[in-house]
Amino acid sequence: MKSLKRSFGDSTANISSKVFIRSLKSGRVQKVVREQYLRKDISCSSQLCSACASNAAADASGNVPKPVLSRQPARTKSFPTGHYIVPDTNVLLTGIDLLEHSDAFYDVIILQTVLDELRNRSLPLYNRIMSLVKSEDKRFYLFFNEFRAETNVVREESETVNDRNDRSIRKSAGWYATHLKAAAKKNAPAIVVITNDADNRRKAEVEGIEALSLREYVSGLENADHLLDMVAEGQDRAVQGELIYPDYFTxxxxxxxxxxxxxxxxxxxxxxxxxxxxxxxxxxxxxxxxxxxxxxxxxxxxxxxxxxxxxxxxxxxxxxxxxxxxxxxxxxxxxxxxxxxxxxxxxxxxxxxxxxxxxxxxxxxxxxxxxxxxxxxxxxxxxxxxxxxxxxxxxxxxxxxxxxxxxxxxxxxxxxxxxxxxxxxxxxxxxxxxxxxxxxxxxxxxxxxxxxxxxETKEAETEALLLEFDVQYRPFPKAILDCLPSEGHNWTVPQDKSDPGWVGRKDLRELLVCSIDPPGCQDIDDALHARQLPNGNFEVGVHIADVPHFVRPNNAMDAEATSRGTTVYLVDKRIDMLPSLLGTDLCSLKPNVERYAFSTIWELTPDAEIVKADFTKSVIYSREGFSYEAAQKRVDDKSAQDDLTAGMRHLLRLSKLLRAKRMAAGALNLSSPEVRIESAETSNETGDPLADVKTKASLETNSLVEEFMLLANTTVATKIQSVFPQTALLRRHAEPPVSNFADLSDQLKRMRDMELDVSSSKALADSLDKCIDPEHPFFNTLIRILATRCMTSAEYFCSGSHAEPEFRHYGLASEIYTHFTSPIRRYADLLVHRQLAYAISYEGQGSEVVDEGLRNKNKLENVCRNLNFRHRNAQHAGRASIEYYVGQALKQRQAKMGDEGVVEDGYVMRVFENGAVIFVRKFGIEGVVRLEDFDLSPRKKSKKDQRTENEEGLITKESEFEPENYALTVFEKGKKDTTGRRIELFQEVKVRVSSEEKGGAREKGKRKVLQSLALLMTAEPTTMQGVFRDMTPLSISKLDVADSLEDSPAIAETGGGDNNTIWPPRKAPATAIAMSPTRIPASPSVLTQDKALRNKSHLYIRNFPYAAQGEDLRKFFVGHDIVSTSVPVNPRTNRAVGYHFVTFRGGADAQRAVDALSGKLVVEQEVFVQITRDS
Amino acid sequence: MPLDTTSTYSTTLLRLDGRRWNELRKISASISTQPTADGSSLVTTGNTSVVCTITGPREGRGQGDRTNAIVDTDINIAPFAQLDRRRVGRTDKRVQELQTTISQAFQAHLFTHLYPRSSILISLTVLSLDGGLLSTCLNAASIALIDAGVPMPSILASITTGTIIPTDNSLSRPEPVLDLNNAEEVELPFMNLATVRGQTGSEDQISVLLMETRVQMSEANNPLEIMLRIGLDGCAQVRSHLEEVIRRHGRRMTQGRR
CATH class of the missing domain: 2.40.50.690 (OB fold (Dihydrolipoamide Acetyltransferase, E2P))
Incomplete structure (x- = not known):
């Protein structure tokens, strides 16, 4: 490392400078001057060239990069001695898929000029090119032509940047050609510039450089037919024909x-x-x-x-x-x-x-x-x-x-x-x-x-699904598997307590710990224990797999986990976030083995009040791995009197108390009915394939685990927030804007005369509890599903990016929340583990490397953004997988049974003018029934008859839509009275669900299997028939109950479409501010109300037209009982100052006026009405 | 987004301005540039250029130290020196800190005991700035002080040194780089390092080390150690260059007198 290469004497001649002007967002212009040191030791990187190889520079450790470009590059008819490819920027932008293709495009020279331009144009494409450069098999070489003395090009006066870049590409290509000719004499490979710019090609021809358009080049390849499909439509194609769309603004x-x-x-x-x-x-x-x-x-x-x-x-x-x-x-x-x-x-x-x-x-x-x-x-x-x-x-x-x-x-x-x-x-x-x-x-x-x-082949459909939801599903490469412990499955907790693994770790092996999970669960994140202390209080511990012990910050495995973000569960496949050695073995808290864990231990009073909470890394020994059913049985079994069962009973009792507290605080019970699909294989042997589709049963033990996981998450959130005030990784669920509920409240009010109070989560929870239809017990759940959709989605965030009141988790009614309990399947939890380890000053193994992301807000925000995106996609993918499975199961059933599908209970979720959205409870799916698919026949016909009738157009159906009543009457043309069937919102109907594959072009596209569905009213024995065109299941098959509410797909996906996006950053809607006074007297006691009535109350009005007089104000408040109005006037200009006061007899009247008038438009201005502070 | 060092360095081994890891930018220096000052110099490193004038040693007014001269520094960054036209005031904390750093470095380095109750003022004017502010200022002050005739044991020479920590593969070693320009300073962790020559036979000694960026530590490849090691070489290189400048100036002076 001693010698410094460049001596000062000869360097002076080789300095060039790059000057360019850039305009900033603010509109200012900056002139940037950069030095460029030109040199002759930049290798051409061809294995044919010995001169460059001997001259090549080494890095600080003395490694010289190997030549990349092949000695015998691919030959084609026009290039019998082989060729190297030099693409220009446009080709990279449009033809990246071709460049990545494994059949062609080897030995490619990416010029610095091109790379620079590409990075400016598209960062994702830049990343793809860089990964091609790094993968050795495609032989892409990055040639920094601007720094090589012979190929550097200085922009001439009145030359556009594009022209300069094109010239630079030609110059480099020309240099390469002569350079290789000198090195390899006869066998020198040709240098082919690929550019779609005709002008550039013409100039290249003049200079004697091979230049082809992408299409021309690909046509000359052997498997041209195949590859030509991948050539993008020429962008230089002149616009022909009629211009259909208006032009964009400049x-x-x-x-x-x-x-x-x-x-x-x-x-x-x-x-x-x-x-x-x-x-x-x-x-x-x-x-x-x-x-x-x-x-x-x-x-x-x-x-x-x-x-x-x-x-x-x-x-x-x-x-x-x-x-x-x-x-x-x-x-x-x-x-x-x-x-x-x-x-x-x-x-x-x-x-x-x-x-x-x-x-x-x-x-x-x-x-x-x-x-x-x-x-x-x-x-x-x-x-x-x-x-x-x-x-x-x-x-x-x-x-x-x-x-x-x-x-x-x-x-x-x-x-x-x-x-x-x-x-x-x-x-x-x-x-x-x-x-x-x-x-x-x-x-x-x-x-x-x-x-x-x-x-409909399983492989293609699964891959399609994963691609569509951008799930990274390739097997883990070697670099990542190298990060795993070398012992593999034989890894054990070291017996010797002086081992570095034991530093900072508590020995909790004597605790009676057990885990409770869904049956067949392999990646066990969490285990629990409880015991009574001598003072009558309870010690409760939640032990979470210590994944960070194995996943050190910033290594390849960590990077991969960051980008995957979460494990994705499909019906028959699990796409892991971490290699399965960790997920299902070394980290998994399996029974009867010692495992590293991160424990949260509370002392709780018998009333479930927290006395204190401790966090420690630990070693545990799980005594039993229960499924929910098994755990329930054990707890219910009166004869079981051992300590472990006693501990579980304590846990159960405490969890009920915790749950009651949470509910009292206003936590929402939004659990959507979840469908679980059991072992897809068995269905082929046993009779009914649909038997696998089951609605998830909820046991007490589910809620036991859930409560303690929520408690752990909340406790940990508070702790890390206190240590990392700016960069704690938390999870929030924003309060949904009131306007989101407008439609649902209106529907409830009209259809059932029920009120939905959305002023707070508590009020909402209470009013949801009241939405009960004694005849249809499912009605309440239906409303809950719909209410859930009105909400915003929960999101990860970095504590520095929101004010503290906005940390709130609306659905859980928790002031602060994070994810801590599933580090095997969620990256967020892993980061939180690291933050917590730092927060408790853990000094043991793995603490030497501190993750930069823990302190860097920008970095953490980027991670959060990715996690939110991945989380959402994982849920969508899981649901799509169920959708596909249900469709397949129906199809199999039909093939086997030869019947027309299953008749199931359905509920009307939304009514359209020409159809309705029906929710089928049993399969957790919803689908559209169209007008033409309604079955109106008074008697039960066989399906075949109906089909022929429909096809021959014997029955023309018409409908009458009542948007105010959310109802639709369907009848045969001209026979409204005799054949009319009326359906309305929330109604319970019978539907026939069947799988149906239609031929023809029309259907091939979007859905694999169509669900055909017949509606049978419960009241009347008449049938309608519909087709499920697009199903959206509401649930995911495998979910940890720990936060089934949290994870409930509904929450993650609800609300308007924009909730699913990251851009633009969400802002609190303006009304939330303007309306806030309405929420203050949410539950006024009788006393204060009286007081308010007795006192006069003043309103403050802003944004009212300037010219307004007292008369206009009175007009604006027409229908409200005003005592007086006042229009303050600027004494100097004699003009109204722009705000007004109105006096009311009492607070209640004033409040009503605010509710009614705030935000109302007067001469296209939103008027701002608020109660003055002193009244 | 323009290209950056971290993503392409590992494949090309070239920095953003075409240098290798161990290459300095072009340094040109001259002394006695301002005839009116007691000592003066102009040092240009790449696109960074600094003018230094020395006032003193002269009687220090109200100076309490009876045994030593006091060294004061005054840095003035021209509004046009940076990309954005921006006036840097005297109250700028960063500039104040640099002033203190430079004063302390020379206070310890110069033979100040030869000038009791005196003051030496180093005035630095930054004409253009493209990375290496502190280093260039130290180098300029160092040779200007020689021009002013203030005795010192050796030239105090300074350089910046940084590391490229590869993002894609943590197993590879961090790569040190010398003499960062502005774009690199924004992107990479770096430190300012200044050394003075040790006694004959012993190693050079570090007199200034200032690091304002964060760097990730790891046991196997300690980036700090790597940066320091190449930084020491870099300082020696700069020193030999500055010495050559002094010698050339001396030759010219003696020839001129003859």
């Missing part, structure tokens, strides 16, 4: 608009029921803005960050009450016809649907119309790879043709792509990406990436 216009507040930015979400309807939640308004129709959504895809402009008031509409499905609507469209984009923007069917909507908007009156907006710009595309199926309407053959890829995700439009292998693709799950969406094309253009396998 960047500067968008920026000015956003600043001025006339344009708004938000994430575009498409309604799951109607693909033509989208919403954008913007910070400026409480409720999301509606985006109706293709033209308004203007080429944005669900998930994009868009800029919208509010439409004029006459274009406001109410959200559609119709189910509109893209596949059904545009089923007869051929991709080829649309190929050049000459078709109309709106198809005939869509146009009809729009007319219907206008009618209903007029019918309903203007008061329910909602503000609509149109997209005028896209800030950020969130295009990813989409899994779907190829629309089979196109013919076969091997010629190239344009087909539609219909994505699995119904919110994504069809993707137009060109392929030569239609025959191979039909009936397969296919991955594709979107490349562009031009103004002249109705659908986005994309390209084929790869095929996953046949439809």
């Amino acid at each position: 960047q500067s216009r968008v920026q000015t608009g956003l600043k001025a507040g006339v344009l708004h930015q938000g994430v575009f979400h498409v309604s799951p029921h109607n693909y033509l309807e989208g919403t954008v939640k913007v910070p400026a308004f409480d409720k999301p803005l509606l985006i109706l129709g293709r033209e308004s959504s203007n080429r944005s895809v669900s998930g994009d960050v868009v800029v919208v402009e509010v439409l004029s008031k006459d274009q406001w509409k109410q959200p559609s009450s119709k189910i509109i499905d893209e596949e059904a609507m545009n089923q007869n469209e051929g991709a080829e016809d649309e190929g050049e984009g000459s078709g109309p923007i709106i198809t005939e069917g869509e146009r009809k649907a729009l007319q219907e909507e206008v009618k209903s908007a007029h019918h309903a009156g203007a008061d329910r119309a909602q503000p609509t907006a149109k997209v005028v710009g896209v800030m950020k595309r969130s295009w990813r790879q989409y899994v779907g199926t190829v629309d089979a309407s196109a013919g076969g053959g091997n010629r190239q043709q344009t087909v539609f890829l219909v994505p699995m995700d119904k919110k994504i439009p069809k993707i137009r792509m060109r392929t030569r292998q239609v025959d191979q693709l039909i009936g397969k799950r296919v991955v594709a990406t979107i490349d562009a969406w031009d103004r002249d094309s109705r659908y986005p253009a994309g390209h084929f990436v790869r095929s996953l396998g046949g439809l």
Whole structure:
């Protein structure tokens, strides 16, 4: 390390500088000057070249990198001596999938110029290229051409940056060519520049450099047919034909608009029921803005960050009450016809649907119309790879043709792509990406990436699901497995207490610890014990697997766990966060082995009050691993009188007390009915495949574990928050805005005359308890499910990023909360373990390396963002897996039994104009029953008859929709009185659920199996028949009860669409502030109310028009009992100062006025009404 | 986002400005640049350039120390020195700390006992700044003091040194880098190091060590140790260069007199 290479004498000649100007967000301009030291020792990295190899520089440890580029690169017809590839930035941006392909694109030179530009354009693509560079088998070489004296290019005057970069690429390619010729004489491989820029290619030709477009290059390869599908639609394609979509605003216009507040930015979400309807939640308004129709959504895809402009008031509409499905609507469209984009923007069917909507908007009156907006710009595309199926309407053959890829995700439009292998693709799950969406094309253009396998094969469907939810499922690479203890499964807790593993660890092996988990659980995170102390109090311990002992910060395993974030549970598969050696063996607190643990030990009074809490790393010896049922049996078994059982009984008793306390504090009981699927294999032998689908039973022992896990989480949260005030990793559940509940309260009030009090979680819990229908015991659960959907999702956060009152967990009614109890399957818990270890000054093994993330707020915030995203995706994936399984089970059953499906109880969850959403309790799924699928026949017909009738169009069904009453009457055309069937919200109905596979192009796309469903009213023996088109199960199969509430998918996914997004950052809605006075007198005692009535009360009014006089104020408060008004006037200008006071006789009146008038619009201003502080 | 060192260094072994790990930026220095001052120098390291003028040793007014001269430092960063035009006031805490650091370094290094009741004022003006502020200031002051004729045992030479800790693979060693520019200072953990030459036969001695960034410690590859080791070499290199500047100046002076 002694010698310093560069001597000062010769360095002076080789300095260049890079000068560029950049503009900042604030609008200022910065001139940046960077030095560049030019050198001659940058290797060409070809194995053919000996000069570079001898000249190569070493790093500080003396290692010289090996040459990357192959001695015998791939030969093709046009390059008989082999070739190296030099792609330009655009090729990387559009053709990354090709570059990653294992059949082609070896020996690639990535230039620094290109990499720099790529990183500026897209960070994810940059990361993908960097991982290609690091993987040795693809032989990608990163050549820093700007620093090599011969290839450095200085931008000339009046030369654009693009031209300079192109010149730089050509210069490097030219240098490479001559350099290799000198090194390898005859056999020198050709250097091929790949660029889609025709001008660049022309210039290259002049300079004698091989340059091809991506398409030209790929056509010259051996398996061209296959690979050509993956070439993106040429972006240089001139816009042809009619321009269907309006142009986006210019960047500067968008920026000015956003600043001025006339344009708004938000994430575009498409309604799951109607693909033509989208919403954008913007910070400026409480409720999301509606985006109706293709033209308004203007080429944005669900998930994009868009800029919208509010439409004029006459274009406001109410959200559609119709189910509109893209596949059904545009089923007869051929991709080829649309190929050049000459078709109309709106198809005939869509146009009809729009007319219907206008009618209903007029019918309903203007008061329910909602503000609509149109997209005028896209800030950020969130295009990813989409899994779907190829629309089979196109013919076969091997010629190239344009087909539609219909994505699995119904919110994504069809993707137009060109392929030569239609025959191979039909009936397969296919991955594709979107490349562009031009103004002249109705659908986005994309390209084929790869095929996953046949439809409905288990492998393809599972992989599709994991891809769709971005779950990392590849096996752990060697670098990660190297981080595991070398003893493997033979690892044991060291017997010698002087071993470093014992430092800072308590020996708790004599405690009678046991674990209670779902049956067959392999990754046991938690174990418990309890015993009575001599003073009458109880000692209760929760012991959590000490995962951080094995996962040290910042090693490869930790990095992988950070990015995976959570373990994903599918019906028949578990995608682990940590290698299974840890998850199911070394960390798992299995019975009868010694294991490292992190223990939380409380002293509780017999009334379950906490006396003190201790945290320590420990060694435990679990005596028994119970399943919930076994534990319940043991506790109930009167004959069992051993100490372990006694401990469990203590635990059970204390848990009931804790639960009661929590409920009293206002914790919500939102548990949605969960479906569990038991061993998928057995179903094939035993008769009924559906027998596996079970609703989860809830035992006392479930709640026992849950209570103590909640207690542990809360206790730990308080502790780490005190030590890391800025960077504790906590979990919060924000209070949902009152407006979220508006629809549900209205429905309850109209349908059942029930009130929903949402002023606090306690009030909500109480009013939910009152929502009981004695005849339908499930009604209460139904309401709870719906209420859960109105809430925001719980999220991880870093304590520095929120004010302390906002730490609150609304659902659990806890002031502070975190996740501590499942470090095997959640990364958040692992981080919390590290924070807690630091907080208790743990000095033992593993504490030497402190995770930088514990103290760095930015880093922790990034981790939180990722965890929230992964957590949500894991839940969605789990649910999709159940959905698929239920569908398959139904299908098998039908095949076996040959019947028409099962008749089950269902509940109406939502009523549309042409159908209804029905929730089927037994399977935990909900689905849409459409108008045409209602069964109206008075007598029970066999299904076959009905089918023929429907198909022949004998019965034309019509419906009458009553939006105010949430009811729908379906009848045969012209025979309303005789055949009419009325369904309304919350009604219990009989449905026939069956699996149905329809042929034809229409269905191939989105759903594997359709559920056919018949409605039978309980009251009348009449049937309706419907088809489940899109099922959404409400639950996950495997869940730790520890926080089943916490994890309940409903909570994680509820509320408006934007809750699922990270961008834009959520802001507290304005009304929450304006309305806060209404919440103060939430439960006034009689005394204070009297007082308030006796006293006069003043209101403070702001944002009222300036010109207003006392008269106008009185008009505004019409219907309220005012004593006097006052309009203060500025004595100098003699103008109203802009705020007013109104005096009321009493506080109650004033409060009513505030409730009614705050936020009301007067001359397009939101008026702010508040009780003055002194009254 | 522009390129950064951490993600590409491990594959290219090149830093953001094209240097290898152990290469210094181009240093050019000259002394006696301001004829009016008692001693002066101009030191340029890459795009950082600092002018130093020395006032003194002269009678210290109200100076209480009867045995030693007192060294004071005054740093003035020109508003146009950095990327953003920004006035750095006298009350800037960071600048004050640098002033104290420099004063203390020279207070201990110079033979101040030769000038009792005197004061020596080091005025540093930063004309442009691209990393290595403290180091360049120390180097400039060091040769300006020689120009002013204040005796000292050796040249106090300074350099910054940092480490690149690979993010993708924690098993590989952290790589040290010398003489960081501004972009690297923002990205990497680094320290300022200054040494004076030891007595004949003994090693150089560290006189200033200032580290304001956080670095992760690990037992096997202690980044601090690695940084220190290469920093010492770097200082020696800088010192030999500064000595050459002094010698050249001396030669010119003697030739001029003849």
